[in-house]
Amino acid sequence: MNTRSSLPQIHADVDAMVQAHVKPGMHLHLATNPSRPNALIHALARNFRHKNPRFTISTTALQGSGHALALAGVIERAITCFAGDNYPSPRPNRIYQNLLAGKPFVLEQWSILSLVQRLMAAALGSQYAVTRSLVGSDLERAKEDVLFTIPDPAQPSESITLLRSLAPDLTLVHGVCADDRGNVLLCAPTGEGHWGALAARGGVIASVERIVPRAVIDAHADRVLVPGHRVVGLCEARFGAHPQSLRTCGIGDIPSYRDDYAALLEIVERFRTAPDAEAWFRDWVAPPRGHDAYLAHLGEERLHALSAVPERKAAPAPQGEPTVAERLIALAARQIVDLVLERDYQTILAGIGISHIAAWVAAKQLERRGVHVRLLAELGFYGMDPHPGDVYLFSQLHMGHCEQLAGVAEILGCYVAGQASKCLGVLGAGEIDPKGNINSTRTNTGKYIIGSGGANDIASTVDCLLVAREGKNRLVREVAYTTSPGRNVLGVVTPFGRFGRTTPEEPLSLSTWLPVGSEGEATPSASVERWSDWPLPVESVSTEADIRDDERALIWEIDAEGVYRR
Incomplete structure (x- = not known):
């Protein structure tokens, strides 16, 4: 008789949850909803820095706080679509310049839709996904998970490609709120949606802004994107998506917060040299700094400002010659x-x-x-x-x-x-x-x-x-x-x-x-x-x-x- 409770284990903080559920060598998926579970990413980096075996990480993008994983040396192989910085516009990051030579980890490149389609297939119990992406590009080549490309039977002038599904061991999610049953609420836009969460063989560990009474979740059941029976670990992490934004729709009186552009630019600047990147890791990620210490370092005034809509500045009149x-x-x-x-x-x-x-x-x-x-x-x-x-x-x-x-x-x-x-x-x-x-x-x-x-x-x-x-x-x-x-x-x-x-x-x-x-x-x-x-x-x-x-x-x-x- 199976007596295991279907309720998730509720943890004191992100570090305790990572220590309890993440095992070396796992394939971990970092969900993009569209914010990323950045408090969990930091916890993963500081708890497994320079430990072996390392992880396979899948995610739509390695950017911002995700650089902590590369710096910590916890990635063995990354399955991703982007690695670099994207604020204010896409640009390379020094730490990834030798990725094509396998340093600091082995890279497997995809497009965003093809990666999500692979997760969708796994979530739906299929071994295969079909895509119209990749055809005729170098992304299609030399991948064991790209099986074959054929003319589209419905449109012979077009081609379709058969891909293997992608099923991680565990998916990491940051949501708006959850109840003690594990139901995690997300607000649109949803990025990859619930597909990465549902694709994981071993379930989900989720951080949320607040664990709320069941009645709050029941009142917004149309928004719940991660069902409770898939969640094995749960904890609170206020501002757990920082430095990215999180839209909360005001549910449970939880405030939304905007992207912290100053923090994103700090990451860009400090990763220009190896010593500065290491100093950033010490300042923001490394032990004994946990998530509470991270928030204290940011300060309540700065966090409060991120929850306010900034005043619109008047547009200046054009000056000089066009650039x-x-x-x-x-x-x-x-x-x-x-x-x-x-x-x-x-x-x-x-x-x-x-x-x-x-x-x-x-x-x-x-x-x-x-x-x-x-x-x-x-x-x-x-x-x-x-x-x-x-x-x-x-x-x-x-x-x-x-x-x-x-x-x-x-x-x-x-x-x-x-x-x-x-x-x-x-x-x-x-x-x-x-x-x-x-x-x-x-x-x-x-x-x-x-x-x-x-x-x-x-x-x-x-x-x-x-x-x-x-x-x-x-x-x-x-x-x-x-x-x-x-x-x-x-x-x-x-x-x-x-x-x-x-x-x-x-x-x-x-x-x-x-x-x-x-x-x-x-x-x-x-x-x-x-x-x-x-x-x-x-x-x-x-x-x-x-x-x-x-x-x-x-x-x-x-x-x-x-x-x-x-």
Whole structure:
């Protein structure tokens, strides 16, 4: 007779819970909902630092507090889609530069949707998942969990790939609240949703802002995403997602809190050198510092400020000549507007960085012309009207200005890759070649960049526009690694003009040119030769109009602090 209680074990803190349930050598999944279980990540790092055997870690991204795991040496193998920093825009982190050589751990790279699809398959009791992502990219190659690719029986011109499901031993989650039965409540947007939690063979250990009476959970049963019978360990961890945000919907009178941008930037800065990174670990993670000490180090005044909506700052009037970044945003917005009007796209999915600012500008311009196009973000944002003054793509402040809040499966799976999709993807890239292939994975010297994130899922399934800074190291003859295939790329926008093509088989060529005044190039061909490694000559090029005052005013209104436009 099985007498084991189905109720979870409730622990005093995250360290006690990690010590009780996590065993060396496990496969641990770090859920993205869309916040990550950062208090648990810190506990994992400090309790297992330099111990063997190490863990297999799966997660959609290693960023922010996740760097503590790499620094602690607890990862043997990582199954992920991104490793680096993403605030305010994606950038490499020094600690991962030798990942492709297996240091500090072995890397297995996926796209966000394909990883979530593998978790979904395991949660549904299937050994296999089917995806339209990965095809034609280097992400598809040399993986034992990519079984085969075949023509799609429903659309022979397209291909589908069979993947093995992904079932971790244990999944780590941070939720809004839970009851003593283990039911964990999450608020949308949900990122990967409950799939990682339900895929775990051994169940879930969850930290929450507060353990609440059962009546609170029962009153919000429509929101409970992790059912109690899957939760084996539970504890409270106030601000357990910090430095990321957490949306609570006011349930149980638990306050929401915003991303701590200062903390995220501190991580970026202090990981530039090994001694500074070690000092950051000592200051914020290492024993005897537990989660209570972490909060005390932050201070109640700082924590309280994160729960308040900041005052909107007035947008400054544009000054001086347009910067290179402003030129790029304005030209990209023009191209987005042209494509939406020409092809009747209903949604725009923009990747993080200058590409999402261009998409936001274009959406405002279209709205002024009476055309409503919905902005999407991959972690669960649909119909965004970005909160004024906050340019971070995944800011919690945008969540209150959305037509719908969902998850990765809905956004990347249904609204982007779905059968009835009329979506335009707007993406950035580390490298782009004339075929439209995108590289955000490795440099030509073998150093790791950041990985795919959701870019491969978008480029694999819908029409795309690429937004790229100029430079021979960006516009290259051939990418060093195909992170995302170029078959759906309609064009590329640079600060000196727009590139396009009429068929996917043609190479991209300059179609419009923006002169740069008396010190700039005298001809379109001269610009292409100076700022790219793409082939010449350039023919049939029209001249772009100068950046208008109204375009600059809108860019400055959206990016008041100049995070992207400088």
